[in-house]
Amino acid sequence: MKGLAAIAWRRGEPWSIEEIEIDPPGPGEVLVEWSAAGLCHSDEHFRDGGRVPVDFDDIVFPLLGGHEGAGVVAQVGPGVTELEVGDHVVASFSPTCGKCRYCASGRGGLCNANKDFMKRGQLVDGTVKHRVDGQDLYVMAKLGTFAERTTVAVASLVRIEQDLPLTAASLVSCGVSTGWGSAVVRGDTRPGDIVVVVGLGGLGISAVQGARLAGAAEIIGIDPFELRRTAAEKLGATRTAASIDEAREIIAQFTNGQGADRVILLPSTVTGAILNEGISITGKGAVCVVVGMGELGEADIPIDVGMLALYQKDIRGSLFGGLDPRDAPERLLGLYRRGLLDLDAMITTYDFAEIGTALADSMEGRNVRAVLVQPEKA
Ligand SMILES: NC(=O)c1ccc[n+]([C@@H]2O[C@H](COP(=O)([O-])OP(=O)(O)OC[C@H]3O[C@@H](n4cnc5c(N)ncnc54)[C@H](O)[C@@H]3O)[C@@H](O)[C@H]2O)c1
Ligand SMILES: [Zn+2]
Ligand SMILES: [Zn+2]
Known part of the structure; x- marks a missing residue:
């Protein structure tokens, strides 16, 4: 299947909206239709290469950006029982296996499943499921929320309540929780x-x-x-x-x-x-x-x-504020519902295609948090 995504072809190059090819979800994976994606500075550290050693350039580029986001499950892989089509989810840059000593002690942000963060390929089996012009993509945090849709591991997603606005919810995915x-x-x-x-x-x-x-x-x-x-x-x-x-x-x-x-x-x-x-x-x-x-x-x-x-x-x-990715969304969105955490006041929305303006505004302090919205979806 195909979809639009923001790609940086090489270190320091601007985001460019390209059509990418996406393989369907396998076991342990789902296809997510992203509705909203926040611009966190960590994506910038990858795009401009400032925090990524040059040795990693061959792995990290071309880069599909975005690790802060919320969306809707559109397809589930064989045998997936944790999520269903239509579920609303937020992304977690830190997957949680639920079994390692960190997960078992409420420190899922440190889960051992994140060990291949700097490798290309899916979390579940390391295969590459996202390509641009026939080239394998490095997908930021194995999520790639700067896209219409991507195939993501169930371990990297947390279900949220359906009535919450996905734009606000996208922020607890990384920045607000951290x-x-x-x-x-x-x-x-x-x-x-x-x-x-x-x-x-x-x-x-x-x-x-x-x-x-x-x-x-x-x-x-x-x-x-x-x-x-x-x-x-x-x-x-x-x-x-x-x-x-x-x-x-x-x-x-x-x-x-x-x-x-x-x-x-x-x-x-x-x-x-x-x-x-x-x-x-x-x-x-x-x-x-x-x-x-x-x-x-x-x-x-x-x-x-x-x-x-x-x-x-x-x-x-x-890392992730010491919170557990499985606990943070419900806790923080609960505060949001009760008016104890103001997410709306932090957000300036931009159409997905306006990622260049959103980034320039963020870098020059013209907003607090830019959120890219997919027209018709957020
Ligand atoms: N540890 C984690 O788990 C984790 C998670 C997400 C992001 N991050 C990192 O956190 C940092 C902040 O992310 P963000 O998305 O809020 O970034 P941002 O760019 O939106 O905001 C950073 C702010 O810092 C200000 N700033 C820069 N230099 C300063 C200085 N010397 N004194 C005071 N303010 C200064 C900038 O003006 C800007 O407003 C980034 O380095 C990001 O990569 C860490
Ligand atoms: Zn982040
Ligand atoms: Zn774990």
Whole structure:
């Protein structure tokens, strides 16, 4: 079967809408008609190659983008019982097998089934089921939500309730869950905490909302883009600043010069400089959560180790916010239903064909989260 999809032919090339060929679902797979797909910065890290070593170019390109999305099951593979035609689903960049020690301990985001993320081919059997002009595609996170339809493993999909808008639901697929969980679960924000959120894109604004719900006393949102600072103020930030340096005085005021209780780092790219700045505003016995992706090859980051030890600071990584992909959609969409998590205020929709404009607007801070909608479907 055929369908339209956004393809990057080579490192750094713009998304181009192409007709692709899609093989039908086999055992353990379904065909998903995507309705809505969010633009997460991780797709950018692949398209512009910034976070992918050159050695991987032959695997990663041509690239079918998109790992944040929601859609409808259109066809099920032989023997599939977990999902039915007509089910509404959100994608998970982290598949969950339900059996490994991570899944068994509620940490499905770390599931061992994700080990072949950087390999081409389907999750179930490694075969290639998506091609453009006869060339095998690398499908982002084995999902490829920047497409009309793709064949996806059941393990990478979570069913959601039918009456939820798919546009809003698409965000809990990656950005909102990762940001929210980074403040609430990995950051472990407690009532009364002083929380700093660095980077106010789709992830950062969700971290602000998570910190607010967890009872933070003050939330300082930092981003150079004014539109995003204004959005953060509407959704829970008590103060905002354009840079960490600009925020230092406010943080010192709020903490008697001690530093913040939680610092959540979700800028487009976490450089060594940002990490060090983040650690410098983290208080004694406090937590700095690293969520954004690092600079390619920047492995030698100087950190003041004495300060880390003597001030007993925690630096924590965060994949999918420490949430479980099987738990996050229901939990977060439940908050959305109850008006405790505002997804609509974060979204600017664009027709799928307008992916170029959506990306330019995202990179220049003219929206909080761009969501591509397939006309007639969302
Ligand atoms: N760990 C995970 O599981 C996970 C999941 C999804 C995305 N990510 C990563 O999280 C990061 C954020 O993703 P996003 O989609 O929200 O990105 P985004 O591009 O939409 O937003 C990032 C924001 O950071 C701001 N920023 C850049 N440098 C800054 C600085 N020095 N100080 C303050 N703000 C700064 C930008 O202005 C922008 O508004 C990316 O690196 C992405 O790859 C990680
Ligand atoms: Zn993402
Ligand atoms: Zn598992």
